[in-house]
Amino acid sequence: MEKHLLLGQTLAFDGNAMHDWQGAVRHDSAGGVLVQDGRIVTTGPGAALRSDHPDAAVTDYGDSLITAGFVDAHMHYSQTPMIASWGKQLIDWLNTYTFPQEMRLADADYARQVADTTLDLALAHGTTTVCSFCTIHPGSVDAWFAAAEARGMAVVGGKTCMDRNAPEGLRDTARTAYDDSKALLDRWHGRGRATYAITPRFSPTSTPDQLAALGALWAERPEVLMQTHLSEQLPEIDWVRGLFPQARDYLDTYEAFGLLGARGLYGHAIHLEPRETERLQEVAAAVVHCPTSNTFIGSGLFDMAGLAARGLRIGLATDTGGGSSFSMLRTMAAAYEIGQLRGTALHPAQLLWLATEGSARSLHMGGRIGHLGAGAAADLVVLDLASTPAIAQRAAQAGDIWDAVFPTIMMGDDRAVRDTWVAGRRVLRQGTQGISRTTTQTSAPRPDRSAAWPKP
Incomplete structure (x- = not known):
């Protein structure tokens, strides 16, 4: 299966956020997730991954947030x-x-x-x-x-x-x-x-x-x-x-x-x-x-x-x-x-x-699902952090990534879900008729409002 590189903001965890969220979290405002054969190959800075893997199909989500499904x-x-x-x-x-x-x-x-x-x-x-x-x-x-x-x-x-x-x-x-x-x-x-x-x-x-x-x-x-x-x-x-x-x-x-x-x-x-x-x-x-x-x-x-x-x-x-x-x-x-x-x-x-x-x-599946890291299943969700006018106007005032994410948590719904990936395959919504499955599609990048956000 071909390699696929997803670009956008990425959010992952290395430890238990209930004990020390600042030490556990990894946020990259210009990150990337490389996917192949249904699994995450690696994550890291998007530009570097793009340079290292020129043969990968690319989906650029701009400043949308890519995280584990x-x-x-x-x-x-x-x-x-x-x-x-x-x-x-x-x-x-x-x-x-x-x-x-x-x-x-x-x-x-x-x-x-x-x-x-x-x-x-x-x-x-x-x-x-x-x-x-x-x-x-x-x-x-x-x-x-x-x-x-x-x-x-x-x-x-x-x-x-x-x-x-x-x-x-x-x-x-x-x-x-x-x-x-x-x-x-x-x-x-x-x-x-x-x-x-x-x-x-x-x-x-x-x-x-x-x-x-x-x-x-x-x-x-x-x-x-x-x-x-x-x-x-x-x-x-x-x-x-x-x-x-x-x-x-x-x-x-x-x-x-x-x-x-x-x-x-x-x-x-x-x-x-x-x-x-x-x-x-x-x-x-x-x-x-x-x-x-x-x-x-x-x-x-x-x-x-x-x-x-x-x-x-x-x-x-x-x-x-x-x-x-x-x-x-x-x-x-x-x-x-x-x-x-x-x-x-x-x-x-x-x-x-x-x-x-x-x-x-x-569920005793740690590291295999719900995880944005190498070796995990490529089950991913891409969140639009400005999915409705109410969320967008609040996110526009964000001073950091958490100010941008929290309005989507509190006011978001399925409109905030820009894409969902299952085992490396992108699933697309089609109205009320359910889900159709496809493999690749390239999205135009959105303006990157996150560049000035400090890392946690």
């Missing part, structure tokens, strides 16, 4: 058609909207349609990797991975397992949860860019027998991920106490059945007890912050500063359709707002790190 670490693709449904908290919301919608994915054709729509929307918003719960239906898992495979995307997914407290059409058994999950895992995990996640929805919808069966499967296949929900809302926690009276806390309902480990992904994790935080830290598990969902259904305020200070792996996610936006930019903005309510203002570098490197690390 966004990584959405927790969502439910089946809920795409019901995003932004009005007025319920978690348990009522599940019964009113979620479960009826998920039952529709028993139809394999409909599941394929929803998977296609979800991934095209993700790409249009600059998201190149998505970790999703599927539904109880094995065909929904096949549809998810097949849609991603057709687009060359790295995704995570798994059959959602439930054998109680759900409609009959969404319940399986301990036996079928194990058997179906194992068969799907064998079929998809490691095929192309697919990663399987064993997926009990949450402990209220799984009996102890089912949790034990899935824990046994994870013990047999420890290389895969395990995803679930933890401590999202206070009424949910009370419900768990009643269902598991012997448990020390919510996390113990997973730990007791072998569902606590380093490759565990625990969505929400808002109302944690001290023991839960300690155990998550001890086993190096990941928690996933879903800020638009947490505010939309009134769950609470995630303790980003406290958990980051403890060294926990933290991912960032839309949680579609409990989350109210497909955009990781909007998700970053909501994370900032929640941080403010908790008394900690997250820096723009930290928000971008969470949406790329942080989420990739939570």
Whole structure:
């Protein structure tokens, strides 16, 4: 495959921005990313790369920002058609909207349609990797991975397992949860860019027998991920106490059945007890912050500063359709707002790190995705930092790169996404009809307003 050189501002990270963003970040106001065979060959000053690689096709983005593609670490693709449904908290919301919608994915054709729509929307918003719960239906898992495979995307997914407290059409058994999950895992995990996640929805919808069966499967296949929900809302926690009276806390309902480990992904994790935080830290598990969902259904305020200070792996996610936006930019903005309510203002570098490197690390894919560095997959997003009149007038006053980036984080949407690249291929939006894939296209450079910006 030919070499392709992308020119523009580049933003990358060498370390954990939650601990020391100034030491972790690398910004080049006239940078370049050299891509070949679906991977990043190198990054550096754009002029030098152009001189060293005269045979490379060139796309010059001017002063647009090139960074790693966004990584959405927790969502439910089946809920795409019901995003932004009005007025319920978690348990009522599940019964009113979620479960009826998920039952529709028993139809394999409909599941394929929803998977296609979800991934095209993700790409249009600059998201190149998505970790999703599927539904109880094995065909929904096949549809998810097949849609991603057709687009060359790295995704995570798994059959959602439930054998109680759900409609009959969404319940399986301990036996079928194990058997179906194992068969799907064998079929998809490691095929192309697919990663399987064993997926009990949450402990209220799984009996102890089912949790034990899935824990046994994870013990047999420890290389895969395990995803679930933890401590999202206070009424949910009370419900768990009643269902598991012997448990020390919510996390113990997973730990007791072998569902606590380093490759565990625990969505929400808002109302944690001290023991839960300690155990998550001890086993190096990941928690996933879903800020638009947490505010939309009134769950609470995630303790980003406290958990980051403890060294926990933290991912960032839309949680579609409990989350109210497909955009990781909007998700970053909501994370900032929640941080403010908790008394900690997250820096723009930290928000971008969470949406790329942080989420990739939570999925145990650090250095492979969400990373603008040699050897990583060439999954990239190019952001127009003046995509709307409101953003443009604010960015025109920018004194440095962060003044220019922050308005796009706070006010940006898919209009800010100038281009998305997946495995070295450029994807282009075409109205509402989805994504078409192409290989190269040269863009005219824009005026470089960034030359006077100091480096961080």
